[in-house]
Amino acid sequence: MKTQAHFEDIQLHILHELRKAxxxxxxxxxxxxxxxxxxxLCLMAQAGVxxxxxxxxxxxxxxSSIEYERLSRLGGVFLMVGDKKKSSSIMHNKFCVIxxxxxxxxSYNWSRQAQQNSExxxxxxxxxELARQFLQEFETIIERNTGKGIEGADYGKILTRLEALRHILELNDDDDVSLQLAKLKRLLPDNEDFIEVKGIIALIETNELDQAISDIEAYARTRKQVTVYVDPEIPELTLDLMVLEIQVSAxxxxxxxxxxxxxxxxxxxxIEVGDIIRRILTLRKDKLKDEAAKDDSKKDEYREAQxxxxxxxxxYQVASRQEILSVSExxxxxxxxxxxxxxxxxxxxxxxxVYxxxxxxxxxxxxxxxxxxxVERVQAIYAILQKGIFSPMSATVSDAQKLHQQVVRIRGKVKxxxxxxxxxxxxEAYQRVAVIDNWDDYFSKLKLQLQDELNALEAA
Known part of the structure; x- marks a missing residue:
């Protein structure tokens, strides 16, 4: 597996990857x-991709001014999912598989506005394997949003979604509240049933969160005895956690x-100019010390030089004691x-x-x-790690609430x-260093400039 994070020219990097399809x-x-x-994308579709x-x-x-259906006419597939009022919670993942x-x-949305944001x-x-799981997630999104609807209501699914909501509310994870609410609402029939659940939703939407948490706990106590349900969100959360782990590493x-x-x-x-700078600063300090002894107005200037x-x-002492080995390109x-x-x-x-x-x-x-x-030490560490001494969090957690905890934690780490x-x-330090094309030339010129400055101070 290879990973590369990009913070600048993101649109260009996306286009570069798409053109390789x-x-x-x-x-x-x-x-x-x-x-x-x-x-x-239209060009790629025309080319048979x-x-x-x-x-x-x-x-x-x-x-948007984009004519999305043009992609369909070129043999591609275009789908706009969700209703017109509440759809932002449907697509909590942003991904592309090539x-x-x-x-x-x-974090980058494929929009004009995103080009101006820090994404x-x-x-x-x-x-x-990761690509396969994202393709499976892609198909799941289609299945959930092709108008098939829900036949009846499943108490187990509703209970699991409520407990997920309670957990999110306790974590103060506002980003996922709307997502879980949308999922819960899709489980409820359009009739007068599930009054308690609809009341809980109303409490959340009016920001009465403590009461909502209390009502969820009460509802769960009365329902857990009669329903057992395996949450289908577990594979989704596992995939979320897996890709977040990769993003943290990248x-x-x-x-x-x-x-x-x-x-x-x-x-x-x-190494190159530290000694010269040290001598320059010493001369300045000593010169100002003498001047300050005779002129009180020079005392502040002397303290700054000191x-x-x-x-x-x-x-200088810290840097000069360090060792960086010389290596080839x-x-x-x-x-x-x-x-x-x-x-x-x-x-x-x-x-x-545990690890x-x-x-x-x-x-x-x-x-x-x-x-x-x-290089040798890094290779030695690699040899040890290749033995599989550690397992990722995503491979060891199978409980939905624990998975969600880890997703929230790792998402925070990514941010x-x-x-x-x-x-x-x-x-300022990075901006100064990033523009240096040739370090040998840079330090050669810098050394000459500083030597001239030192000579002038010594002559004075």
Missing amino acids: QDSIHIAVAWFTDSEIFEQ RVELIIINDSINRK DGATVISG NITVISEHP LEDEKAELEKLLHSYNYRHA QDFEEFEQD AEQQELKATFRACSKMCHPDVVAK KEEATKIFAQLNEANEKND DLAVAITAIRKS
């Missing part, structure tokens, strides 16, 4: 108003890569690939709870070895990582 493209997204991507698109039936899509092998998932996608390739890889870039720059900076020197000295690529493979197997946020402590230790060792360019990555990319 040879056999089929299946897309299920809430909002689709990106005309350029739609044109590409099977293209199927599902979006929600809401005002955003209905007001040739039954590559999956695109993430992301993860491209997962060489994982046919985002962690991206974050580690950015941090490694800054770490490598700081190390190189200390602080600059102390802060630099601390960073081929070794660097091998290190990157092996690190990513290891991260997928031992990230402490995705392994089963979390040991996984945390190994993950820390992995990050340290990666920062040092220690946190995305925020952290965006912060790094926007930082």
Whole structure:
């Protein structure tokens, strides 16, 4: 399996993946108003690729200038699901499956507005089993929304949905409340039955959540004795958790890569020009110290120079004591690939709870070895992990409520990582380093500039 997270030029990355399709493209997204991507889908359909698109039936899509039915005329499949009033909860997943092998998932909606937002996608390739499960989810969405309706009402399904709602309310997970409410309403017949359930729905919709939780518990106590039901949402939650685990790993890889870039720059900076800068700051500090002894107006300036020197000295000592091994470009690529493979197997946020402590230790060792360019150590960790010492959370949890807890937790981790990555990319330090094309030339010129500055200070 290969994964790659993207935070910039997302539309271009999606188009790149779509153009590689040879056999089929299946897309299920809430909002689709990106005309350029739609044109590409039409081109693929004309070329003989099977293209199927599902979006929600809401005002955003209905007001789009895109002629969606054009895809159907070209031999593809287009389906708008949900009613016109409440459909946003139907498509809580956003995904694309290409040739039954590559999956695109993430927070990015395929709309014009999304291009202006801080969103992301993860491209997962060489994982046919995950692709198969998403294709199954695609078919499930179609089955649920092709107008077949519900014959009668199932107490077991209703009870399970109510308990899922109670759990979400207790977690304060507002994002999923509307989704679960929509699922519950589809289970209820259009008659005067299930008055208690409809009363609970009304309490939730009027934000009387404590009373709603209490009523759900009371309803469950009176019904559990007469109904047993296996929740069909379990496979859906398991798939949600599985892809979130992959997204966490991909985002962690991206974050580690950015941090490694800054770490490598700081190390190189200390080695190449640290001593010169130290001498410059020392001369400035000493010069201002002498001036401040004679002129009180110079005291603040001297204190600033003293602080600059102390802060630099601390960073310089830390950086100069570190060791980063020299590796070839081929070794660097091998290190990157092996690190990513290891991260997928031992990230402490995705392994089963029983393995979390040991996984945390190994993950820390992995990050340290990666920062040092220690190819041998990373390969040794990979060899250990290949033995299957850890299992992912998604493979060990089968209870719906526990699955939902983990989905909420990992979804929060994904958001946190995305925020952290965006912060790094926007930082002054990263912006400065990211534009350097050739580090050898950069540090050579910087050293000359600083040497000239030092010479001038010494001459004065």
